[in-house]
Amino acid sequence: MNKTLNRRDFIKTTSATTIGVATVASGITLTTFASTNKVPVTNEKRWGMLIDTNKLTEAGIDGMVSACQEEQGWGSELHSTGSQKPGWIKKLKVKDKATGKVSNLALMCQHCEEPPCVDVCPTNASMKREDGIVLVDKHLCIGCRYCMMACPYDARSFVHEALRNQKEHMPRGKGTVESCTMCVHKVDKGEVPACVASVNSDAVIFGDLYDASSKINQTLRTVQSAQIRADLNLNTGVRYSGI
Amino acid sequence: MNRLLIVFLTLLVSSVFAHTNLGEQASSIKASGKVFHESISIIRKIHPEFLRHKRDKTLRQGVRTDEYSLKGCVSCHVNKDKTNNQYYSVDKKGQFCSDCHEQVSVSLDCFSCHRTIPKEGSL
Amino acid sequence: MSNIRFEQIEGKSLGFYALVAGLGGLVLAALGSAYYMEHHGHFVTGMSNRIVWGMPHVFALFLIVTASGALNVASISSVFNKKLYKPLSRLSGLVALSLLASGLMVLVLDLGHPDRLIVVMTEYNFKSIFAWNIILYNGFFVVVAVYLWLLFERRMNKFSRKAGLVAFGWRLILTTGTGSIFGFLVAKQAYDAVIMAPMFIIMSFAFGLAFFILILISSCQWTNRPLGDAVVNRLSNLLGVFVAAVMYFVTVYHLGNLYLAENTGVENFILFDGGIYTKLFWYGQIILGGFIPMALIYHPATKGNRSMLGLASVLIIIGGLIQLYVIIIGGQAYPMELFPGKEILEGYGGVAQYSASLPEIFLGIGGVALAIIAVTFLVKFLAFLPESLADNVVQNK
Numbered sequence: 001m002n003k004t005l006n007r008r009d010f011i012k013t014t015s016a017t018t019i020g021v022a023t024v025a026s027g028i029t030l031t032t033f034a035s036t037n038k039v040p041v042t043n044e045k046r047w048g049m050l051i052d053t054n055k056l057t058e059a060g061i062d063g064m065v066s067a068c069q070e071e072q073g074w075g076s077e078l079h080s081t082g083s084q085k086p087g088w089i090k091k092l093k094v095k096d097k098a099t100g101k102v103s104n105l106a107l108m109c110q111h112c113e114e115p116p117c118v119d120v121c122p123t124n125a126s127m128k129r130e131d132g133i134v135l136v137d138k139h140l141c142i143g144c145r146y147c148m149m150a151c152p153y154d155a156r157s158f159v160h161e162a163l164r165n166q167k168e169h170m171p172r173g174k175g176t177v178e179s180c181t182m183c184v185h186k187v188d189k190g191e192v193p194a195c196v197a198s199v200n201s202d203a204v205i206f207g208d209l210y211d212a213s214s215k216i217n218q219t220l221r222t223v224q225s226a227q228i229r230a231d232l233n234l235n236t237g238v239r240y241s242g243i
Numbered sequence: 244m245n246r247l248l249i250v251f252l253t254l255l256v257s258s259v260f261a262h263t264n265l266g267e268q269a270s271s272i273k274a275s276g277k278v279f280h281e282s283i284s285i286i287r288k289i290h291p292e293f294l295r296h297k298r299d300k301t302l303r304q305g306v307r308t309d310e311y312s313l314k315g316c317v318s319c320h321v322n323k324d325k326t327n328n329q330y331y332s333v334d335k336k337g338q339f340c341s342d343c344h345e346q347v348s349v350s351l352d353c354f355s356c357h358r359t360i361p362k363e364g365s366l
Numbered sequence: 367m368s369n370i371r372f373e374q375i376e377g378k379s380l381g382f383y384a385l386v387a388g389l390g391g392l393v394l395a396a397l398g399s400a401y402y403m404e405h406h407g408h409f410v411t412g413m414s415n416r417i418v419w420g421m422p423h424v425f426a427l428f429l430i431v432t433a434s435g436a437l438n439v440a441s442i443s444s445v446f447n448k449k450l451y452k453p454l455s456r457l458s459g460l461v462a463l464s465l466l467a468s469g470l471m472v473l474v475l476d477l478g479h480p481d482r483l484i485v486v487m488t489e490y491n492f493k494s495i496f497a498w499n500i501i502l503y504n505g506f507f508v509v510v511a512v513y514l515w516l517l518f519e520r521r522m523n524k525f526s527r528k529a530g531l532v533a534f535g536w537r538l539i540l541t542t543g544t545g546s547i548f549g550f551l552v553a554k555q556a557y558d559a560v561i562m563a564p565m566f567i568i569m570s571f572a573f574g575l576a577f578f579i580l581i582l583i584s585s586c587q588w589t590n591r592p593l594g595d596a597v598v599n600r601l602s603n604l605l606g607v608f609v610a611a612v613m614y615f616v617t618v619y620h621l622g623n624l625y626l627a628e629n630t631g632v633e634n635f636i637l638f639d640g641g642i643y644t645k646l647f648w649y650g651q652i653i654l655g656g657f658i659p660m661a662l663i664y665h666p667a668t669k670g671n672r673s674m675l676g677l678a679s680v681l682i683i684i685g686g687l688i689q690l691y692v693i694i695i696g697g698q699a700y701p702m703e704l705f706p707g708k709e710i711l712e713g714y715g716g717v718a719q720y721s722a723s724l725p726e727i728f729l730g731i732g733g734v735a736l737a738i739i740a741v742t743f744l745v746k747f748l749a750f751l752p753e754s755l756a757d758n759v760v761q762n763k
Contacts, residue, residue: 137302137303165360168358169362
């Protein structure tokens with residue numbers, strides 16, 4: 001009896017399977033979700049955000065934080081202590097040492113062009129999409145937390161406990177690192193991030209930094225804006241004016 | 244030798260699938276005679292590859308189609324507890340995913356992160 | 367040189383079994399702790415989103431650094447051709463391998479997903495120092511294993527010097543990699559210093575030798591093998607030099623940081639007003655792990671006293687753990703400078719609190735126990751230990 005599967009047989013079986021796969025693939029359609037992006041995103045766009053700390057009120061920032069929690073489903077962890085709970089976006093009160101001016105701002109993942117978290121990740125779990133959104137691929141994340149050591153913005157959180165009942169569009173789980181996704185699931189459908197939507201003024205502008213006709217591009221041309229820790233040359237996607 | 248092994252595995256796998264708990268929507272599709280998965284044996288054997296391929300395209304490239312979406316699997320193969328109108332998690336013992344995975348002793352890592360029931364508000 | 371004979375230990379005494387049982391208990395406690403942490407999630411530990419690396423990392427990095435240092439004795443014999451160290455080469459390689467394996471065990475068991483270890487082997491990001499370290503660690507096992515084989519196999523002995531050279535080079539790169547885990551972190555003021563890499567190398571020299579001396583003295587004593595003063599005094603002198611070198615690097619590191627205005631905050635924190643970290647730095651790292659061992663090694667009253675050398679080695683190890691605690695935990699506890707020239711009133715900042723939980727400590731100690739248990743077992747099955755290190759044996763070749 002033929003003891004080994006020879007090469008020809010192997011090729012035959014695999015190609016049969018491949019054809020089968022192709023057939024099935026075309027056969028599957030399910031309830032249609034409102035959508036959607038069918039082609040890979042490209043680097044012709046770069047998503048960014050401009051936060052005007054002069055226009056944004058404290059209540060506005062609180063609204064952004066709760067909109068984020070509501071949208072992404074973080075913040076209701078049962079066991080984690082205060083400093084163990086995730087904080088995808090937080091409210092910061094900053095005082096200038098010389099002038100004494102106090103500004104309030106929302107701090108989240110800055111979606112760097114040169115993200116240190118992506119550089120240090122041993123497994124490529126920390127990644128940047130072509131359109132500049134920095135994400136954690138939780139399928140590959142081993143939970144080493146090196147990216148958290150490397151992030152200059154304290155933007156990342158580690159999930160310290162088992163979770164259930166996550167949002168359908170936002171898988172999150174114990175032992176992986178997470179952070180602001182710039183609501184990539186909404187952006188891919190042509191919507192704006194939840195925090196931006198929660199602010200009813202132009203205090204927070206979201207858009208394509210490269211697109212000369214976009215509001216964010218035009219505003220950035222006219223107002224003075226800053227990047228946090230600009231000295232690190234990370235070229236952040238989130239910009240601030242008024243600080 | 245290998246052929247014997249394949250025969251054995253096929254028998255084993257089919258015996259597992261023989262009493263699978265399909266899930267509500269999937270059962271009704273099957274009962275109506277409609278074809279959803281063109282080849283049951285292929286989807287059984289290589290659904291992990293489909294899902295993996297899909298996950299990389301969605302997460303890394305932003306391609307968000309319905310094809311092989313895990314949400315789709317869950318919403319179709321989930322069961323509901325008739326007494327309190329609540330969904331059972333698909334990875335709960337005896338439910339669609341865990342039913343087979345437990346019998347063949349293959350751990351599945353999807354649901355430490357992914358939602359195990361359809362999204363809120365959908366019935 | 368050929369008259370050095372190696373022999374396994376008998377390993378049948380009550381003491382041997384008691385040692386193995388005791389260490390085994392600690393290893394089991396570590397495994398239990400790891401299971402507990404993984405099962406519940408890291409909320410049961412003292413670690414948080416501010417202190418992301420805790421006690422397990424202190425022990426893991428200590429063990430990894432010590433591992434490369436423990437190979438030094440072998441390196442000195444092969445690279446610098448010092449015949450006195452030749453009989454110690456085998457043990458040196460064994461201790462190095464055991465320490466590295468234990469360090470990696472601790473590191474892996476603390477991961478959020480140790481079950482995904484396979485991903486570490488299949489997905490490499492070549493920009494990541496961590497990924498490079500994984501290659502360096504694996505390579506270290508191979509290089510040292512080959513080196514040991516060349517030492518054991520009489521026909522191959524002649525190649526052992528070359529292999530020793532490779533191993534020495536490899537361990538230097540490895541410790542550079544370990545130090546660079548911190549050295550390349552721009553985000554945190556306490557790190558981001560190139561001197562981290564050479565400092566880690568010199569730390570490895572000191573910790574590794576201290577660990578090796580303890581293993582050597584105790585195994586010779588417990589198996590009634592002669593251990594002459596020639597070997598012990600030479601190792602003792604070397605240890606003193608290494609400890610002094612560590613203190614030199616620590617001084618340069620802190621002086622350099624003090625000079626940079628952007629780093630004065632974190633320097634003041636560690637050196638003067640950091641509470642527990644300041645105390646640990648001065649009393650633990652500098653006095654307990656530096657001055658006292660140096661005094662024990664060089665002071666005429668204690669010089670040449672073997673128990674005092676053992677005590678000095680223990681203190682160096684404790685001081686080393688404290689040093690890594692100050693670097694790893696202290697460096698994270700001090701807040702990052704998010705807005706230079708501005709003060710953060712709310713939302714971020716302040717010194718992060720950390721107190722290690724019992725499972726974390728058990729995991730770390732279990733790592734040390736694993737290293738010792740591995741050495742204990744392997745000297746029973748393979749001839750790592752020389753029959754005699756008496757002065758007339760090691761000197762008349």
